[in-house]
Amino acid sequence: DAGITQSPRHKVTETGTPVTLRCHQTENHRYMYWYRQDPGHGLRLIHYSYGVKDTDKGEVSDGYSVSRSKTEDFLLTLESATSSQTSVYFCAISEGVKGNEQFFGPGTRLTVL
Amino acid sequence: GQNIDQPTEMTATEGAIVQINCTYQTSGFNGLFWYQQHAGEAPTFLSYNVLDGLEEKGRFSSFLSRSKGYSYLLLKELQMKDSASYLCPQRDSGGYQKVTFGTGTKLQVIP
Numbered sequence: 244d245a246g247i248t249q250s251p252r253h254k255v256t257e258t259g260t261p262v263t264l265r266c267h268q269t270e271n272h273r274y275m276y277w278y279r280q281d282p283g284h285g286l287r288l289i290h291y292s293y294g295v296k297d298t299d300k301g302e303v304s305d306g307y308s309v310s311r312s313k314t315e316d317f318l319l320t321l322e323s324a325t326s327s328q329t330s331v332y333f334c335a336i337s338e339g340v341k342g343n344e345q346f347f348g349p350g351t352r353l354t355v356l
Numbered sequence: 357g358q359n360i361d362q363p364t365e366m367t368a369t370e371g372a373i374v375q376i377n378c379t380y381q382t383s384g385f386n387g388l389f390w391y392q393q394h395a396g397e398a399p400t401f402l403s404y405n406v407l408d409g410l411e412e413k414g415r416f417s418s419f420l421s422r423s424k425g426y427s428y429l430l431l432k433e434l435q436m437k438d439s440a441s442y443l444c445p446q447r448d449s450g451g452y453q454k455v456t457f458g459t460g461t462k463l464q465v466i467p
Contacts, residue, residue: 276454286457299452343447
């Protein structure tokens with residue numbers, strides 16, 4: 244199994260507070276991704292990274308920012324959490340060669356009250 | 357982006373064979389994956405198809421027809437643990453190894 248962890252695994256916060264989720268990998272993979280998964284919508288890409296300090300927006304990036312200062316860490320920040328951001332957040336990594344499949348972290352369940 | 361279309365739900369009997377279909381947008385096709393996701397867990401990779409034909413991995417096989425924009429996942433000798441959602445994301449043509457997911461097919465295996 245790919246070495247990918249997410250922290251925290253569960254979080255409850257209040258509307259308007261900032262929240263940072265962390266994704267950590269030990270595989271030295273180049274590509275990292277943040278998704279959210281909601282009933283009826285499947286997995287939707289929030290932001291992705293193709294190298295240290297190289298990031299770009301996905302389809303649902305409003306209200307989110309990311310940073311990648313090291314190969315192994317990809318942070319997702321909700322600047323001011325809203326109830327619509329209550330979701331399960333998955334981080335994924337990809338080597339970028341061969342089959343290019345993405346390996347997923349265990350997920351973070353975020354509830355914004 | 358790509359439009360992925362799969363049945364929302366399916367039910368099949370333990371020990372049987374089930375085929376889960378997936379259609380996708382053919383323009384800019386760059387590969388298609390199959391993932392399994394158990395409730396409350398992360399998706400796990402099953403297979404990858406980029407050329408026409410059948411890829412077999414144990415009880416699971418995946419088929420691709422690029423001209424028809426069609427793929428299927430075939431699960432043989434169904435087991436109760438196969439109850440899960442099955443996703444067929446398409447790899448984007450724009451690079452950065454991005455994929456586009458649909459909502460998946462929720463498979464329930466019954467005794």
